[in-house]
Amino acid sequence: MPRCQRAISNLPSYHQYIDSPSILETRPETTAAIRLTIARSRMLTETGPARAEILAALKSQGLKLSGPWFMHLLSIDRDLFDFYLCVPVTERVLSTGRVEAHVLPAMRAAQAIYRGPYDNLADAWREFDAWMRANGHQ
DSSP, X not given: OOEEEEEEEOOOOOSSSBOOOEEEEOOOEEEEEEEEEEEGGGXXXXXXXXXXXXXXXXXXXXXXXOSOOEEEEEEEOSSEEEXXXXXXXXXXXXXXXXXXXXXXXXXXXXXXXXESOGGGHXXXXXXXXXXXXXXXXX
């Protein structure tokens, strides 16, 4: 089952790393995105510039965001992440530089919202994975 990580924010830490996960049926969603295949150790240094690049492309095309930022994970292992950094948009973005139009297809997905610092993200993933296994999802 594809995983979507949505609405990453830097709110104060909580005792629980993620809100209660849920399974949902999504609709196709048009996004502006940059695909990144990067080492785990480069997440902080790569995602900020990618986000800025997407925002610049949207501004130059007069487009508006229509939802929260998220990562569409294609694969993840111990050291390497392959994903699209995405933000929903009201209209299709024209490809420029690394920014491209990306349609997140309709799917059955597991969703959890993490609220906290990047340093605790690995703990949140472990919590989410444990919930997935305990509820019979892959």
